[in-house]
Amino acid sequence: MADNPYDAPAKAAIAIDPDSGKILYAKNVDEPLGIASTTKLITAYMTLDAIKKGTLHWDDKVEMSEYAYALTQDPQASNIAVKDPTEAFSIRDLFNAAMIQSANSAAITLAEKIGGSEPKFVDMMKTQLAYWGITDGKLVNASGLNNSVLGKNIYPGSSETDENKLSAKDLAIIAQHLIRDFPEVLEVTKQTVAIFDKGGASEQTLATYNYMLPSLPAARNGVDGLKTGTTEFAGACFVGTTMQNNFRIITVVLYADNAETDDYARFTATGGLMNEVYGNWQAKTIATKGIKMENPEAPTQLTVIDGKQDSVKVLPNNDFSAVIPMVDNDTKTTLTFNKKQDAPVTAAIEKNQKLVKVSFQIKDKLGYLPGSDGNTFYLTATKSVPRSNAVKVMWNHFVRFVNDKL
Structure with a gap:
């Protein structure tokens, strides 16, 4: 500035x-x-x-x-x-x-x-x-x-x-x-x-x-x-x-x-x-629809519980840009994900279902309006994962119960 x-x-x-x-x-x-x-x-x-x-x-x-x-x-x-x-x-x-x-x-x-x-x-x-x-x-x-x-x-x-x-x-x-x-x-x-x-x-x-x-x-x-x-x-x-x-x-x-x-x-x-x-401010691309994010903390895959597949890939559901300062004077930006790589999610999962919430925030002297605290977007499932049949689900729950107790 x-x-x-x-x-x-x-x-x-x-x-x-x-x-x-x-x-x-x-x-x-x-x-x-x-x-x-x-x-x-x-x-x-x-x-x-x-x-x-x-x-x-x-x-x-x-x-x-x-x-x-x-x-x-x-x-x-x-x-x-x-x-x-x-x-x-x-x-x-x-x-x-x-x-x-x-x-x-x-x-x-x-x-x-x-x-x-x-x-x-x-x-x-x-x-x-x-x-x-x-x-x-x-x-x-x-x-x-x-x-x-x-x-x-x-x-x-x-x-x-x-x-x-x-x-x-x-x-x-x-x-x-x-x-x-x-x-x-x-x-x-x-x-x-x-x-x-x-x-x-x-x-x-x-x-x-x-x-x-x-x-x-x-x-x-x-x-x-x-x-x-x-x-x-x-x-x-x-x-x-x-x-x-x-x-x-x-x-x-x-x-x-x-x-x-x-x-x-x-x-x-x-x-x-x-x-x-x-x-003094510019729009910066943070995520591109369907493209893996460059941020190393961004999950690309989650573990599926009780599904017919063991995992599901996640990618940004839309293009997302944020308004940021051109010069980083006394400014800190944060990008956080509410799930980590391979975090568990439970089937059934629909294609394009929102699975990971991504929050972008700028911390500076100006702050945000009351009731606002930054931008949010989502990483969504790239495909659907049906739920396993009831017998398989019961067996999986039994195995997890035994493993937790041992």
Whole structure:
């Protein structure tokens, strides 16, 4: 690493490898700060989860509440233009509007549909975050707006000026779960424009605020998400993701420097952070599918108990690479196998059955996100081994019993 460590021009910043949870850069990552509309990453996760569970469907139609509709008429709230307050919109349109154009009324409508009310949905959001180990933040709504814009429709017990707060690390965890559990979200967040309510009274073109997407002013190759956020309290924020040099990263920038005078400050900060990561980390092949590993501790064969064959060969079930530092300053990497050469396994064994768990871990000052501790992959059986007949199995057990007692 450089003698003069990189200092991201923001109040807080983090970069991670979403596959392993490895932290690749960190600055003030534990302080809860305003997150503005990056809140919608949680709303998006909850929506996609409801669709996965079958309690919500993309083609379901929902009318906006008086509260959500009123916000579409408020210039303080980033939104869509809704002409008919009785018009119903599809979940897909609302999701696109929330994620592409950061439409607050769309996020609120999704929240009310899923939770029954926005406060109940906020409670669901808190439960989800707690499940991920996030307990240090404050959530008061599903949109990220300051409560001052919401009038009487604020979360019980919150103040008229409250706003959502999470740490940069918290947002990295949320984004990691979002793209890991629902990678299809990137098909939405990579869009620069989309049609809302096609053929309806409120048909319009949605336009992204993520100017790092292709053809936009701060475009960067590989960027395909995720979400901007801006309020006076939170400043200019951006949770980004890009795929370069054969590995994906997630970045979080909170309260970017100089955003008062530079509309692209959050993207400049993100671009610099991405350069820092890709200039110091690389993807290294650890295993190749079907090829014996070079590591001397890697087992290639296991002993089969009660099988029609006495042994079975094991090889990597997939190509596997890990993100590692280019320079090994104060860094230690470990590759461990939960079985040794000729370790016993019991028949029957299926071809491609996972038999040896392989764990790869990097030990350094940056560490991993909570709930993450490295990469895992498996060595699998190269062929099936049927179980011996019952008489043979009983005889084998008798012989082992006698040998153990002698």
